[in-house]
Amino acid sequence: MIKFGDPQVGVEEIEYVKTIFDSKVFVHGTVTVEFEKSFKSIFGYNHALTVANCTAGLHLAHFSKTKHLDRSVAERFEVVCPAMTHVATAHAIELAGLKAVFVDCNNTDGNMDIDLLELAITDKTVGIAAMHFNGVPCDIERIMEIAAKNDLYVVEDCAIALGARVNGRPVGSFGDAGVFSFHPVKQMTTGEGGMMVLNEREFHDTLKLERAFGVDRTFGERKQAGMYDVPLLGFNYRMAEIPAAIGVKQLEKFDAFEDVRKNNYQYLKDELSVINGLSIMGGDINDDRAYYCLIIKIDGDRENRDRVAAELKSKDIQTSVYYPHPVPRLAYYAKKYGYSAVKFKNAEDISDRSIALSIGAHLSESQLAYVVSVLKEVI
Ligand SMILES: Cc1ncc(COP(=O)(O)O)c(C=O)c1O
Numbered sequence: 001m002i003k004f005g006d007p008q009v010g011v012e013e014i015e016y017v018k019t020i021f022d023s024k025v026f027v028h029g030t031v032t033v034e035f036e037k038s039f040k041s042i043f044g045y046n047h048a049l050t051v052a053n054c055t056a057g058l059h060l061a062h063f064s065k066t067k068h069l070d071r072s073v074a075e076r077f078e079v080v081c082p083a084m085t086h087v088a089t090a091h092a093i094e095l096a097g098l099k100a101v102f103v104d105c106n107n108t109d110g111n112m113d114i115d116l117l118e119l120a121i122t123d124k125t126v127g128i129a130a131m132h133f134n135g136v137p138c139d140i141e142r143i144m145e146i147a148a149k150n151d152l153y154v155v156e157d158c159a160i161a162l163g164a165r166v167n168g169r170p171v172g173s174f175g176d177a178g179v180f181s182f183h184p185v186k187q188m189t190t191g192e193g194g195m196m197v198l199n200e201r202e203f204h205d206t207l208k209l210e211r212a213f214g215v216d217r218t219f220g221e222r223k224q225a226g227m228y229d230v231p232l233l234g235f236n237y238r239m240a241e242i243p244a245a246i247g248v249k250q251l252e253k254f255d256a257f258e259d260v261r262k263n264n265y266q267y268l269k270d271e272l273s274v275i276n277g278l279s280i281m282g283g284d285i286n287d288d289r290a291y292y293c294l295i296i297k298i299d300g301d302r303e304n305r306d307r308v309a310a311e312l313k314s315k316d317i318q319t320s321v322y323y324p325h326p327v328p329r330l331a332y333y334a335k336k337y338g339y340s341a342v343k344f345k346n347a348e349d350i351s352d353r354s355i356a357l358s359i360g361a362h363l364s365e366s367q368l369a370y371v372v373s374v375l376k377e378v379i
Contacts, residue, residue, distance in 0.1 A: 002371060004293075004318040005185030006362035008257065009246060016245040025241060028219035032244040036195070038251050043163070043170050045178075045197040047204035050239035050247075051211060054159045054181035054194035058092030058129075060237055061177040061196065064203070064210055065153045066096055066126060067233070079127040080120045082112040083326040084347040089129050089157045090327045098126070102328040107346040109283045110295070111138035118146055127153040132161035132171050134322060134356075135290030136283050140166055140174045147175075155179070158197075162187050163258055164290040172197040177207070182243070185360075187257060187292065188250040190243035210234040257361040261291035264359035264368060268294045271372040277379040281354065293356040295322060298379065302352040309355050311378040317371055320356040 020026065032050045040048040051057040062079065069077055076099040081090050084105040093100040103116045110133035117128065130143050140156065147154045154175030158164075162180050164171045172178020180186075182193035198204040209216065214234030222228060266285055272294075273280060281295040298305045312319050326347035329339050341348060357371060 002317040002358070002367050003362065004320050004356075004358045004360070006360060007184045007189045008253065008361050009189065009250070012249040012252070013246045016249050017242055020241045020245050027238065027240050029241040029244075031241045031248065032239050035239075035244040035247045035251070038248060039195055040197065042251060042254070043197075045170065045173055047198040047201065049196040049198070049204065049207055049211060050244060051179070051194040051196055052237045052239055053183070053192050054157070054179050055088040055092060056235070056237035057177075057179035057194045057196040058088060058155060058157060059095050060207060060210060060235060061155045061179065062092050062096035062098060062127065062129075063235075064207055065155070065176060066098060069126065071097070074124045076124075077126040078122060078124045079129055080117055080125060081129040081327070082131050082133075082347075083328055083344045084110050084112075084133060084323060084350055085129075085131045085157065085327060086159065086323055087327055087330060088159070089131050090333065092155075093127075093129060099124075100129070100327070100333075101125070102326070102333075102344070104326075104344045105133065105346050105350070107349060108281070109133060109136045110281060110346075110350055111136065112143075113346070114139050114142050114146070117143070121146070121150055121152070125150065125152060127155065128175075129155055129157060130175060131157040131159075132164055132290075134282055134295055135161045135164055135292040137161065137164045137166045137171050137289065140171065144174050159183075159194075160186060160292040161290045163254070165288045170197075173199060176200075176203065182247060182250075187261065187290065188247070188254050190239070190247040190250065193239050193243045193247060206232075211237045258291060260361040260363075261359050264363055265291045265294055267365060267368050268357060268359060268372065271369075272296060272375065275376055275379060278375070281350070291359055293320070293322065294359050295350075295354050295356050297350070297353045298355060300353070305353050305355060308375075308378050312355070312371075312374060315374045315378075317374060318358070320358075321351065321354060322356045323351060325351050 090100040156175040156178040159181035182190040214232030
């Protein structure tokens with residue numbers, strides 16, 4: 001079986017997790033702090049905060065940036081959001097009481113079309129949800145210029161872009177907040193988990209309170225056990241110590257994982273580029289992008305793509321689709337806002353014709369060669 005995701009966790013993670021069992025400190029411990037410190041120093045961020053998962057971090061960021069808005073001015077303020085993304089990017093906006101305004105992507109790397117983004121800004125717009133599609137950085141510098149011009153906040157969804165940089169600067173460090181995912185299929189995992197990165201100390205401190213009920217004193221800071229006050233509305237979006245322990249050990253392996261992913265990507269790209277009947281999405285191979293999966297588009301219609309995916313499955317090759325629908329076409333959003341296919345042609349094209357192939361660190365060259373030979377046959 002060629003698995004799409006096969007988290008590479010081993011004895012190092014198990015040994016470190018055992019220390020949590022020994023200490024019996026499952027929350028409020030030092031390992032989440034250790035994970036945050038290592039993460040920010042390895043990737044070059046000012047501040048880092050562990051969260052329960054990426055979606056929680058995105059929600060927390062949108063909530064915190066907009067909680068002071070006077071809702072009598074506009075019943076629902078707007079945040080511009082890519083149509084071609086995981087639903088979490090949009091749900092985080094909507095859950096904060098804001099309206100996600102969707103924008104189509106370009107048809108080369110799948111990132112948000114920046115000209116359309118500019119056109120989508122109205123006097124109700126308060127923010128931009130940027131997202132780096134399949135590890136290829138979006139034009140975040142231009143997005144930041146537009147944000148500055150229009151006085152908008154920016155939250156970067158970096159769920160599948162860990163390690164990507166723009167002009168030497170890591171993704172997530174451009175916007176007001178950036179959020180990563182450690183779901184098991186991601187470039188590194190904590191089982192379930194996420195990391196927020198922030199530039200400003202003050203915003204970091206506020207988010208730290210809002211991440212944990214809004215209580216004003218952490219466990220260690222309480223002079224009298226059980227005594228604290230709550231100056232802010234907050235969530236329980238903390239990460240526990242066990243996932244953080246897995247994360248600390250995964251961080252030590254990240255570079256090695258990414259090297260294999262890059263080689264796997266290069267191999268598949270070389271081998272598949274000579275096959276008629278498909279095209280490869282996603283720009284150049286370089287050290288500034290992250291390597292999440294390799295996305296191909298199958299010539300023809302959705303039915304043909306589904307046929308190819310089914311044949312791969314029948315030959316024990318797991319695949320996925322990033323993402324199965326433009327978000328506004330998903331039932332919840334289509335019902336809420338209506339859906340106009342003409343507005344999301346590029347996103348539709350990706351959803352309906354693409355197949356995501358794994359380039360995970362678990363795959364050997366002979367397994368990739370098998371994927372290539374099966375693809376040649378079925379296409
Ligand atoms: C772009 C993007 N954002 C957010 C998420 C959600 O991440 P999590 O499962 O950590 O909440 C995903 C998951 O695949 C994603 O691809």
